[in-house]
Amino acid sequence: GAVVSQHPSRVICKSGTSVKIECRSLDFQATTMFWYRQFPKQSLMLMATSNEGSKATYEQGVEKDKFLINHASLTLSTLTVTSAHPEDSSFYICSARGARSTDTQYFGPGTRLTVL
Amino acid sequence: AQSVTQPDIHITVSEGASLELRCNYSYGATPYLFWYVQSPGQGLQLLLKYFSGDTLVQGIKGFEAEFKRSQSSFNLRKPSVHWSDAAEYFCAVGASNAGNMLTFGGGTRLMVKP
Numbered sequence: 279g280a281v282v283s284q285h286p287s288r289v290i291c292k293s294g295t296s297v298k299i300e301c302r303s304l305d306f307q308a309t310t311m312f313w314y315r316q317f318p319k320q321s322l323m324l325m326a327t328s329n330e331g332s333k334a335t336y337e338q339g340v341e342k343d344k345f346l347i348n349h350a351s352l353t354l355s356t357l358t359v360t361s362a363h364p365e366d367s368s369f370y371i372c373s374a375r376g377a378r379s380t381d382t383q384y385f386g387p388g389t390r391l392t393v394l
Numbered sequence: 395a396q397s398v399t400q401p402d403i404h405i406t407v408s409e410g411a412s413l414e415l416r417c418n419y420s421y422g423a424t425p426y427l428f429w430y431v432q433s434p435g436q437g438l439q440l441l442l443k444y445f446s447g448d449t450l451v452q453g454i455k456g457f458e459a460e461f462k463r464s465q466s467s468f469n470l471r472k473p474s475v476h477w478s479d480a481a482e483y484f485c486a487v488g489a490s491n492a493g494n495m496l497t498f499g500g501g502t503r504l505m506v507k508p
Contacts, residue, residue, distance in 0.1 A: 282437075284437075320500070321498045322484070323498075324495060324496065324497070371437055371438065382443060385437040385440075388435070388436065388437045
């Protein structure tokens, strides 16, 4: 299957700093990418959907000014957590799929963010 | 709105025993249904998916799932569990008219006894 990578896999930062997480589709063109958040022992919650070249669509309750998403190319989307706080500590997972809605979503390995 | 329920939070089975993980969904039209597996600290791996056609779907690692429209269910099965199957399993439903945005169930943690 297709491969999606995330970088970094782990990041620890101080409260108030910003952190950028990259999501790359390595062997296919990802028209649409999704960003999920997963708290310990819980399910994945969709944060936002981004289509290449367009503004991301955020789910209700997700602050767009705090979680900046950029999807400037067909292989790269970034999530920037601005002014991070300890409550932003979580496991962030991206997924990517091709142009068709029936295309499978392939998930990245996740990024563990810890805010001190 | 679509939703997914996985009634069992934890399941423990003996190695070699059969397995069935339950998944019930709520969606107005024909859903796209998925099962993913997640090992600790890892991302999600797709086990199988159902879009249309044969309601019994075969996946990787010996898993299968059956779509039952009348019961709004998509249960995951495996005839003989291996210790390496211990992981978290997520059922998800997607909608074609929402760009295949996925809604996940709460997950079922599978433990395998030797």
